[in-house]
Amino acid sequence: MSDINDLVKSILKQVNQSDGVTTTTDSHSEKQYGVEDYPLYEQHRDIIKTPSGKSLGEVTLDDIKNNRIDRKDLRITAEALKMQGDVAGDAGRKTLQMNFDRAAELTKIPDDRLLEMYNALRPYRSTKDELLEIAEELRSKYDATICANWFEEAAKYYESRKKLKGDK
């Protein structure tokens, strides 16, 4: 039964997250966006920013020509992904929203580290402890609670279903 309890706990956590019940003071996570706000590009372009805080109007060809745009700055932020998650949820697509919620947590992780994390989840790559260490890293370093739960859940099932390093 602990299996079921863990699952309920993890689902509850995700539901709480997706309902925007967070302790952050970020103004974006307070308002719930919906189908009527979509496309955000046409309706809310003013509040969407690049990771360095630039508004989209501040990103022009001229800026790029004059090296005023960092080559990695044209990326989605956690805030925009939460907004898209709201829209997806309002359109009745809860699993898509959950994916966007996980993704929002991953925006801060550097590309190379993210690729390593993905590779660690592939079959027979990691011991249970290695997966739990990544979960801890996700939680403490990146405040990525949902993804930490994801790794913990994988560690548990990989152990019982024999997908850990050495199980092959």
Add this chain to the structure above:
Amino acid sequence: MKRQKRFEKLEQRPINKDVIVKEWPEEGFVAMKSPNDPEPSIKVQDGVIVEMDGKKREDFDLIDMYIANYGINIANAEKVMAMDSTKIAKMLIDPNISHKEVLKYTTAMTPAKGQDVINQLDFGEMIMGAKKMRERRKPANQSHVTNYIDNPVELAADAAEAALRGFAEEETTTAVSRDAPFNALSVLVGSQTGRPGVLHQCSVDEATELQLGMRGLTSYAETISVYGTDRSFTDGDDTPWSKGFLASCYASRGIKMRFTSGSGSEVLMGYPEGKSMLYLEARCILLAKASGVQGLQNGSLSCISIPTAVPNGLREVLGENLLCMMYDLESATGSDQSFSHSSMRRTWRFMGQFIGGTDFICSGYGAEPNPDNTFAGSNEDVYDYDDIHFLSRDYGQSFGIHSIKEEEAINVRRKAAKALQVVFKGLGLPSITDEEVEAATYADVHEDMPKRDKVADMKAAQDMMDRGITAVDVIKALADGDVNDVAEAILNLQKQKVVGDYLQTSAIFDENWHVESAVNEGNDYMGPGTGYRLYDDPDEWKKVTDIPQVIDPEHFDM
């Protein structure tokens, strides 16, 4: 035996080169229903699925566990699972029941239940189902853009022409995997030259594909494969949890993505566990749903020779496309691999997807002659363009593409090749000569292109990745070379990645970067007189009907 003359001639017909086999359930050679498939069942306790399709939770493999935890709408599951499958099947073709209403039922089905509902439908009924259950109001199409030697200039020209022809998405892959960065770059520049707003991908291994996307060199991904049995999945070097995490990695970089699956893959990999292709595909569809991806490319795809070898094969293929839609997912419906020597059979391969209309009728259509298609040849290629236009005109039915004039093709091909020349110069890549630009403008096959130094190109492609080149550098190179409209288009594409509207289900862009997805342009089909109709779309209808081959009666010499 003395041969009968008609039978002798029939034997020589192309169709008789196609291989067909008897059903063999133990090895998975059965399309829609195997005696080894489980009966649909579900038990829910305290909001958790404790039994599914005859299996108890403690006996679940990783796929069962993942689907049960995340894929099924548990709130409606017991009610829907208790319903007669014919009743759900009838809802699919009842014009009085909306797309949205049907989804309340179909998203609560287990894999075996989904299979059972599909088994109630004949081919015509599946077409009716697709008409209503496809996510986007207006169908679209996807092309393959490749050539046998990964010639970047020809890739850019072909990408531009395909974009102009109306393809909403373009997929490239490589002849040699180390060419991937150049292929991605060439199709990026070509597609945005042909028609701003076209999306493109580079199909390579999982990690490289993600890297290219992170750099902004691609705008979506599709070759994220899932399989219906645990051993096949493991052989594919992933688990449901790694694939689900990968889905979130893509979304975290603002990159659209869909999964890929298809009947016959488990047979080819040797682990079908005696189950039917449709049952295993139902599990794949639910894996995609559980991962929270917005869509799925399915319909047997590169394994098409397997289902089409057994009875009901092409009925099964449309059935799995429809089942994907029934789980509220974008459907990219294959028809992307050659499988038959018969023109008639080849045409019927896509008739259900074409007449029903899907989010992407092909995934993809060969935008080069088949010998240059490094996906091993598509069911349709460039030489079929006019056949397709005639069919669209005959049936008043959209194929997502339209006829273009020869001079338009020449202009846009030259423009794309020149734009790539500017980019290569700006990024310090091996130069593209004027002779190459001119050749790509008029080329049909890779033999029409001057030879390039392959080793230098490969080194430069690796170096480009090592230097951390991103779409921003590409935009700068174009702007510095005064190719401002293409630079602007690629910049707009990057801005869309910052906003993420196109991460929503079934999203594509029009030429003004207006997103069309299931959220704002959802399918509103409710029977005759409703939904998207090509003949009621004046601009697109004109492009399909007013084509160079048409003779104007005024010019008849009576």
